[in-house]
Amino acid sequence: MRRGTAVRLLRGVARGGRPARLVSPAAAVRGLSGLPDLRRVRSQLAHAKEQLEDARAAVYRDVWAAAAERAGAEVCEFESGFLQVTRGSATTLVRENLVELDTPAVLELTGDRVAANAYLARGGLPVTDSLRFPLTDPGPALDFLRTHGRCVVKPAYGTGAGAGVTCDVETLEDFVRAALSAVRHCPELVVERQLEGTEHRMLVLDGAVVGAVRRSPPSVVGDGSSTVTDLILAENRRRLAAGGREGLFLLQLGLDACLTLRGQGLSPDSVPGDGQRVLVARAVNTGAAADCEAVRPSPALAAAAVAAARALGLRLASVEIATPEPDLGTAAPGAGVIEVNSTPGLTYHYHVRDPDGVQPVADALLDVLLRERETVRVPRLRVSGPGGRGATTSGDAA
Template sequence: MAYVHWLRRLLRARELAAGALGRSASFSTPTSGWHARMWRDAANALGAEFRDLGYGVSEFARDGRTTRMLEQLVMLNDPVTLRVTGNKPLVYRLLEAESVPTPPYLEFNLDGIESAQDFLEAQAGPCVVKPAQGGAGGAGVTTGVRDRRTLMRAAAQAALSSRQLIIERQISGDHYRLLYLDGELLDAVRRPLPSVVGDGRSSVAGLIEAENGRRRRLLGQHILKPLEIDLECESALRAKGLSLRAVPRDGERVIVRKVSNMSGEADGESVRDAIGDALIDEGARSVRAVGARFAGIDVITADPAVGLAASGGAIVDINATPGLFYHYQVRNRDQAVDVAVPILRALLGLPNSNPRAAAASSLQASLVGETQS
């Protein structure tokens, strides 16, 4: 088919472009300093010995037990579990077997894009295209797919991360990250969509450039990803009748992505008390289904106080190497959970305690000061 050959040529062009972009515009973030501070504070709280081994690796010891972390990576999930949770179709099948709602979806590849087109046409609203495997940090995800042309472009972009792809119905609602440890909910964070605020003069592209410049200046203080200008960005803007050339009004907030992993610091909100028992139970059953001791569950729902079936929501991903910064970069810091403490407690085999704590560690205090500055 001619369009398949076109897709493959586009895929090769995108590979070359991605390499050039990575060399010129990537964030070479020295994130190990932030993680070292987080783990050092947790070690102090538990009376554990802390050693910074360099290269992002920290070591902890107490009462004859030793463990290590590599930035946010911890020794809780085995390699098989990591592979399972990295396979989105497999995760969806495991959740379906537990009657946990997931989006209606179809697995396909570039040679079978006709099936994805049929799936798209059968949906009442927009769809999401993403890699079936890999695609960490939202890479290769395109929301708001409504037509064949966008589907083809989204499939080519997702194929940079995985040969197998997924198209799924786009779920309406707010984005939440639920963090589980040994079946217990540690924290829940509402994650806003990445946005920029207009000044009445700058285009959306200019505002994104300025925001990325600000984020670069915060390297080592906050773990922030750059706002990428790609198909997902174009799709999010198009949904609001905007483009990269549009000039928002002064004070107007413009959503530039429908994937929440690139939000700014202090944008999130700790909402542990807003999560209802039904959703907590669905999350616990989900981590058991994939065999994870420690995982972040990405949920989209219009009402976290009820179960997903009642709200029309769904679990859209399970991350067995979840980032912890989301739980510290919240605006309601008096409700924040110092999640590193219960995680380190479990790794060192210490007795359980209530993980809920006010945001009073030196790391959290420093984040407050940096945000205000």
């Protein structure tokens, strides 16, 4: 593909507006995956949407109920998944991973990847080179790709869990594909130099790391007769059967998956050998519990995570750092801060490879929330009635 062709194609999608953006992910994987494979995985994802939402709510309900029980508090459930946690005169409201800590302005700042990176850089944190661009003017982004080589393309804001993220983008054609994949989620995109090493995710609360995991890209294991698509569908069925306790996200067959397979000489309709492990994404967000290992971060990693949260003014954050040498943290060549999330998921610290490694991070979070409200009078939500919504709940942590 020539540069002029790439520019015209991307500008054409921009002129097509929202309708063109919605269909662009299908164009992104054309030639990399057959239509039947795409339809099978997308059909599974569509049918599982409500089941996943229920599983997510149930998992978080158990996490908060167990934390409340250990804290000597009560939990009342209200409509739409809101939970009111009360201990004595202290009351706080939570909903899944949402809590009452950081301000809307700080949350908005952190959600903008380019603005957040600028703040991190001012704070002396090593962040990767990045550039925001619209499809109407992709030229600077193409120059960026030529200068930096292997890159990541992602939406500029408004997404999470790896939605629209494509790694290992090296060629002009793959850049166009990655832009088409990401633009469905956001009209503005970011291209950034891909960092090296394994990814560590640290949960920071009020200047301290309360949990840390090392995450690996998701994979499936061949049986000698099933295609990669078959294996993806089977792994998703396994996760659904586990009720969210093997991961709250399902594997997809988007561009990141197709490029990852291509890099291994495979495609969605390939049949891996018996016992052959196949990576099915480079982005780690859709990994299962087996892909998430609880760790004790090195002092250098912990210090970098705390500094990143402070640079953005966040009390609660997950800080993702890639580094080839964890003991050196971000000082290692090729290392840096991938991203800081201001509404971090908590379940990554419960759904880990070794059950003995579970980190009950909700306990630390709930302790802070309730202690701060012991001297502040907060009106309680009205309980609808005994035995129904609003009844006290309890349970075991996921």
